[in-house]
Amino acid sequence: MRCFSPSRRGSSSLTRNFELVKPWRKFVILALALGVFGTVRLAYEARLSTELRSAGMCPPRLPIGSRERIGQTSSAVALGGLRTLVATFLNLRAFAAFYDRRWDKLAATYDTIVELAPRTRYYWETGAWHLAYNAASYYHNDSELPPLRRREAWRSYVIQGRAFLERGIRNNPDDWSLRANLGFLLSDPNKFPAFRDNRASFAAAAQAYQQASATGQAPDYVRRAWFYALARVAGQESAALAMARSLYAAGPHNRTPTLLVLLLVLESHANPALDSGQRAVELFGTPAKAYAALAGHWRRTREQFPVYGIAAALESLEQSLAIPKDHSLFNQAVPPPVNPDDWLRN
Amino acid sequence: MNTAAHPPLTGSHCRRIGVIAAHAFTQLARMKVFYFLAIFAVIAIASNFFDLPQHVGPESVGANVLRSIKSWSLGAMTLFAVVLSVVATALLLPKDVEDRTLYTILAKPVPRFDYLAGKLLGVLLLVMVSLGLMDVLMTVVLQIRTSMVVEQQTAMAAAMGYTPDAIASLRGETLANGPNWSLQWAVCAVFLRASIMASLALLVSTFSTSTLFTTIVSFLVYFIGHFQADARDFYLQAGHAGEGSFARVAALAVSLVLPDFQLFNVIDAVIEGQMLPLFLLGKLALVAVYYALFFTIASWFIFADKEF
Numbered sequence: 009m010r011c012f013s014p015s016r017r018g019s020s021s022l023t024r025n026f027e028l029v030k031p032w033r034k035f036v037i038l039a040l041a042l043g044v045f046g047t048v049r050l051a052y053e054a055r056l057s058t059e060l061r062s063a064g065m066c067p068p069r070l071p072i073g074s075r076e077r078i079g080q081t082s083s084a085v086a087l088g089g090l091r092t093l094v095a096t097f098l099n100l101r102a103f104a105a106f107y108d109r110r111w112d113k114l115a116a117t118y119d120t121i122v123e124l125a126p127r128t129r130y131y132w133e134t135g136a137w138h139l140a141y142n143a144a145s146y147y148h149n150d151s152e153l154p155p156l157r158r159r160e161a162w163r164s165y166v167i168q169g170r171a172f173l174e175r176g177i178r179n180n181p182d183d184w185s186l187r188a189n190l191g192f193l194l195s196d197p198n199k200f201p202a203f204r205d206n207r208a209s210f211a212a213a214a215q216a217y218q219q220a221s222a223t224g225q226a227p228d229y230v231r232r233a234w235f236y237a238l239a240r241v242a243g244q245e246s247a248a249l250a251m252a253r254s255l256y257a258a259g260p261h262n263r264t265p266t267l268l269v270l271l272l273v274l275e276s277h278a279n280p281a282l283d284s285g286q287r288a289v290e291l292f293g294t295p296a297k298a299y300a301a302l303a304g305h306w307r308r309t310r311e312q313f314p315v316y317g318i319a320a321a322l323e324s325l326e327q328s329l330a331i332p333k334d335h336s337l338f339n340q341a342v343p344p345p346v347n348p349d350d351w352l353r354n
Numbered sequence: 355m356n357t358a359a360h361p362p363l364t365g366s367h368c369r370r371i372g373v374i375a376a377h378a379f380t381q382l383a384r385m386k387v388f389y390f391l392a393i394f395a396v397i398a399i400a401s402n403f404f405d406l407p408q409h410v411g412p413e414s415v416g417a418n419v420l421r422s423i424k425s426w427s428l429g430a431m432t433l434f435a436v437v438l439s440v441v442a443t444a445l446l447l448p449k450d451v452e453d454r455t456l457y458t459i460l461a462k463p464v465p466r467f468d469y470l471a472g473k474l475l476g477v478l479l480l481v482m483v484s485l486g487l488m489d490v491l492m493t494v495v496l497q498i499r500t501s502m503v504v505e506q507q508t509a510m511a512a513a514m515g516y517t518p519d520a521i522a523s524l525r526g527e528t529l530a531n532g533p534n535w536s537l538q539w540a541v542c543a544v545f546l547r548a549s550i551m552a553s554l555a556l557l558v559s560t561f562s563t564s565t566l567f568t569t570i571v572s573f574l575v576y577f578i579g580h581f582q583a584d585a586r587d588f589y590l591q592a593g594h595a596g597e598g599s600f601a602r603v604a605a606l607a608v609s610l611v612l613p614d615f616q617l618f619n620v621i622d623a624v625i626e627g628q629m630l631p632l633f634l635l636g637k638l639a640l641v642a643v644y645y646a647l648f649f650t651i652a653s654w655f656i657f658a659d660k661e662f
Contacts, residue, residue: 060634066616092625099418
């Protein structure tokens, strides 16, 4: 075999001179360079790592528990810089768990998914939706379980869904959608009984919508939803009235039937002497429109909206519209407020 | 030192490096490495079909599928780029020895540094072209799908009575998850990581005895590199919990020698919809350039003394 050694090779002066340096000297030069440049690099990398983390560009380290849950292969892939890819595959696994109605597995899978991709809104929202709506409804409809267990399982998954969303908000404080979803869950009439203290849950819903709105990225309906929640918090009527007036003044797109009725209700609360029938006609344009809207509001007992002045307004409108006594709204059955124990008896 | 006996050099370093790089690129392209693009195309298209059911609201329509396309595509790009840079670099030197090309080159007035730099640049050129092609494919697929999602969301939002402002805000949010500059910077981050791996494989291949050894060692370093930040933090924060001095020295050694690959995980944040500022990419590029230079110079230190 031919032998090419450095001494017989052609080179430029710099490279040639270097290539003639003795090996041990090269080793010393390399070690020195490693020490000097490595120390500078070490500090630079530590600073850059902190900077990336504070800019939200570097996800937090994967907890040991998650590494164990996703298995060695996925863990290696996740550590190899493909965390979101592993999260995507786990999302498919979670969907399979949803399809098979294996709710514990679904909850555990979403726990892992959000640890892998904590900044993805979709995973937080979908996980909470599966827990608070799909899993809770599954147990609500499971006739094989005794009512008490059905009720507790239903409540437990609604609470888990709420906790999951709140965790998502702590991880993504600037995300309007997660906060709006929490507000929606807390003011959903089908979920009220799970939270026990309605006043506290309406106040929490109002706060969630308020914070969503404060991000400046939320659509208009979030502000209206904030008002709808605030209107139901006992003791906050003055603040709710001020907000209703502000929304009304902001433009016709805000003047939904619910907002107009609640404006009337809150004005009646502030001024019990108000002629609510006359005010209703002013707000809705005609007595017929006003009556239809107020009658709808009267029947919406499940949503627990306040009804100050509504009965008086309806009586006044029934008189002006000449509605016969036997057709009067007050002679018709009104749906009872929501009660999960009633559902579970069926 | 007497250098008079050496034959004179013709042309500049850059020209010689360019010629060797072009040759290395052609050599690798002839190995039909671009066939993997067909697999990538299948992945990019398949990722369109994972549109799972979503909860209520136009905001969630198609939100999963756009992220799925980015996640699958950037994941595949990372995998291909790292594998390509390691395997291609690991192959080059042994193949040149086997084909006797190395002897022909070194018999000419070509500095060994130029030879190594040329080979490395050839591999990097191959990785860059591959990533560029994959990027184009991903961007086209993502653009088409984003337009479809925006259309669906707008129709749903209009049906639900969203105001024009709200629809515009929704549209802006969705477009931020479509193709944008941040996504291109993420592809650059993939390239930077691959270039570190290529230069590392070059260093290993200068003292390795086989392609397999180079590949295995490089991948081991790749995975350990993802723990480098832990070792660095351990070293920097050590002393508070009574750690032994050996553990500190070991942590320092790992931190000094191995690259911190976790820095390049910014691509995860981009997939999640974050915007990667250009100045941060610039800082990452500085890290990559440091490693590429350091490993290449270290390769030259070893290769300069090697006898064939």
